[in-house]
Amino acid sequence: MSLVPFDDRDGWIWLDGQFVAWREAKVHVLTHGLHYASAVFEGERMYGGEIFKLTEHTERLFKSAEILDFQIPYTVEQIDEACKATAAKNGLTDCYVRPIAWRGSEMIGVSAQQTKIHVAIAVWEWPSYFDPATKAKGIRLTWGKYDRPAPNTAPTAAKAAGLYMICTISKHAAEKDGYADAMMLDYRGYVAEATGANVFFVKDGVIHTPTPDCFLDGITRRTVIDIARQRGFEVVERHIEKSELATFSECFIVGTAAEVTPVAEVGEFTFKPAAISLSLMDAYARLVRRELVAA
Numbered sequence: 561m562s563l564v565p566f567d568d569r570d571g572w573i574w575l576d577g578q579f580v581a582w583r584e585a586k587v588h589v590l591t592h593g594l595h596y597a598s599a600v601f602e603g604e605r606m607y608g609g610e611i612f613k614l615t616e617h618t619e620r621l622f623k624s625a626e627i628l629d630f631q632i633p634y635t636v637e638q639i640d641e642a643c644k645a646t647a648a649k650n651g652l653t654d655c656y657v658r659p660i661a662w663r664g665s666e667m668i669g670v671s672a673q674q675t676k677i678h679v680a681i682a683v684w685e686w687p688s689y690f691d692p693a694t695k696a697k698g699i700r701l702t703w704g705k706y707d708r709p710a711p712n713t714a715p716t717a718a719k720a721a722g723l724y725m726i727c728t729i730s731k732h733a734a735e736k737d738g739y740a741d742a743m744m745l746d747y748r749g750y751v752a753e754a755t756g757a758n759v760f761f762v763k764d765g766v767i768h769t770p771t772p773d774c775f776l777d778g779i780t781r782r783t784v785i786d787i788a789r790q791r792g793f794e795v796v797e798r799h800i801e802k803s804e805l806a807t808f809s810e811c812f813i814v815g816t817a818a819e820v821t822p823v824a825e826v827g828e829f830t831f832k833p834a835a836i837s838l839s840l841m842d843a844y845a846r847l848v849r850r851e852l853v854a855a
Contacts (some may be wrong), residue, residue, distance in 0.1 A: 565686075574646045575683040577634075585680060592672045593662030593817035597722030600624035603816045604657040606647050606683070607738070607848045612816075613779050614640055619658070620779070620811070624718035625661055631678050632825070639679070646681045653677060656686035656817070662721075671826055688816045695841065698824025700812075700832045702737060704744035708752040708775045716774045729757035743826045746774050751800040754811050757815030759823075760784070761808035764837045767795045780814045780844075787843050793836065805829040812837040820844045 573585040593599035602617045611617075625632050632639070643657050662806040663675040685775045690699060705728035709716060714723060723781040727744075734742040736756075743759065746752040751770050753759055756782040760769045767788055769781070785795050805811075809832040823832035 563761070564844045566810055567855040568666060569684070569778050571650045572646065573773055574642050574649075574679075576678055576680070576848075577642075577647075578658050580648055582682075587662075587678070590668050591665045592664065592668060592675050593664075593678075595668060596663075596670065596672070597720065598630070598672065598675075599721040599726075600628055600719055601658060601660040601721060602719060604643070604659075605686075605848065606653065606655050606657055608850070609647075609653040610850075611647070612848045613783070614643060615640060618643070619659065620719060621659055624720055625677075627715045627718040628720055630663060630675075633677055634679060634700070639681075642681050643683075648682045652683055652685065653840040654685070658682045658743065660832045663814075667670075678845055686817075688819065690821055694740075695821050696833065696838075698831065699740040699821040700738075700825040701743045701812075701823060701827070702734045702739040703735050704742035704755065705825045706730055707749075708746040709745050713747075713772050717776070719776060724756075731755040738828035745802065746770075748799075749802065751802060751805070752811045754815075754818075757821070758812040758819040759811065760837075761773060761800070761805070761831075762834075763808045763812035765793070765827055765836070767793050767836065768800060769795065769797055771797050780816055783847070784814045784820060784840060784844060787847065788836075788840060791839070791843070809839045810834050812840070814844075819848075838853050 569582050571582040572579045573720050575585050600621060600779050602621045604611050604617045613753060618636045622632055648654055659681045661679045662679060663672055666675045730742040741754045743754055744752045753775050758778045760767055788795050805826060806829055812820055813823060821829055822855055824835045
């Protein structure tokens with residue numbers, strides 16, 4: 561499959577309040593966000609012309625910026641409208657949406673309080689992260705090279721660009737070894753999350769998921785918990801030891817990109833996609849496409 565570079569595409573990107581031709585949406589090489597990771601972003605999906613949980617994503621973008629000590633120069637409502645307008649400008653009704661905010665190039669150094677805050681929104685077609693056949697049989701994960709940091713060592717409640725550095729390293733290593741992704745532990749050795757998705761396990765009909773006290777409590781994660789509880793499943797949020805994976809029968813990861821994806825393997829532990837993970841995969845797909853009926 562040929563690679564289409566993201567800087568060489570047709571279309572429009574919303575940049576600081578106006579639409580710019582895709583290839584002209586550029587920043588300077590001395591942009592603070594590039595050198596010091598002073599950037600926050602979101603990942604959203606539009607289904608059938610509607611961005612799922614749009615305002616929740618935008619509110620999290622603003623909260624992430626606040627945690628990184630800068631203020632986005634727009635309102636939540638303005639960014640919501642800009643996201644929708646960007647999809648419309650590009651003629652898309654089913655797409656991935658990427659808002660990002662970052663410190664500019666006025667200052668370069670650890671202290672950069674006088675930098676301008678920029679915001680951009682790009683959209684592009686992006687089908688299911690994993691093909692249907694792969695999802696049906698479950699993906700394979702290995703263990704990540706790095707652990708999620710303690711909340712007193714990094715701004716773990718923010719969806720901040722810098723926090724994904726160890727995710728990229730871990731995912732690249734996993735892919736080189738033939739895996740789809742990597743499962744990361746946290747700084748205490750508990751199971752945390754995949755490199756870009758939260759994780760759930762099933763044991764005796766009960767769903768278990770790690771407590772998000774040092775990684776993002778994902779919007780998709782919360783949505784899936786709601787769906788599961790509405791369907792009568794018990795969902796337990798707790799710290800999960802690595803050794804406990806031997807006792808779980810099912811495993812699945814969730815996220816805006818991954819949606820709900822069953823897992824067949826995490827390192828030395830194996831699982832079988834079955835009733836609960838497959839039913840939640842279907843229920844989530846129906847919900848985001850507004851097809852869900854009461855269980």
